[in-house]
Amino acid sequence: MVSKQFLAEQEKKLDEAKKKLEAQLSGLAQESEEAKGEWEPKITFFNAGTGNLEEEADEVEEFSTNLALSQNLEEDLENVNLALAKIKKGNYGLCEKCGKLLPEERLRVYPQARYCTKCG
Ligand SMILES: [Zn+2]
Numbered sequence: 001m002v003s004k005q006f007l008a009e010q011e012k013k014l015d016e017a018k019k020k021l022e023a024q025l026s027g028l029a030q031e032s033e034e035a036k037g038e039w040e041p042k043i044t045f046f047n048a049g050t051g052n053l054e055e056e057a058d059e060v061e062e063f064s065t066n067l068a069l070s071q072n073l074e075e076d077l078e079n080v081n082l083a084l085a086k087i088k089k090g091n092y093g094l095c096e097k098c099g100k101l102l103p104e105e106r107l108r109v110y111p112q113a114r115y116c117t118k119c120g
Pocket residue numbers: 095096097098099100115116117118119120
């Protein structure tokens with residue numbers, strides 16, 4: 001059984017992680033107006049078409065780095081939201097594949113973990 005105190009601690013951590021991820025994401029991307037929870041990269045190609053190939057290449061590189069980074073953040077945020085929903089539903093800490101309770105140490109390190117070490 002997951003203790004109430006442990007759950008409260010995890011919820012606090014997840015809330016903090018959520019705020020941090022949203023702040024990081026809002027620097028890199030903007031939340032889609034059509035689809036809540038979907039993030040679109042912010043960077044645009046200012047120098048596209050100027051003929052400066054080196055600058056254009058730099059921007060393309062920056063764009064893909066930011067895109068990859070914001071996708072990672074978005075994925076993490078999704079997991080955090082899932083974990084928060086699970087706390088409310090009362091099935092927090094259970095592996096989504098085998099249904100086994102995840103070890104507390106694992107959840108302490110990574111509160112949004114979805115799978116046990118065997119399934120993840
Ligand atoms: Zn499992």
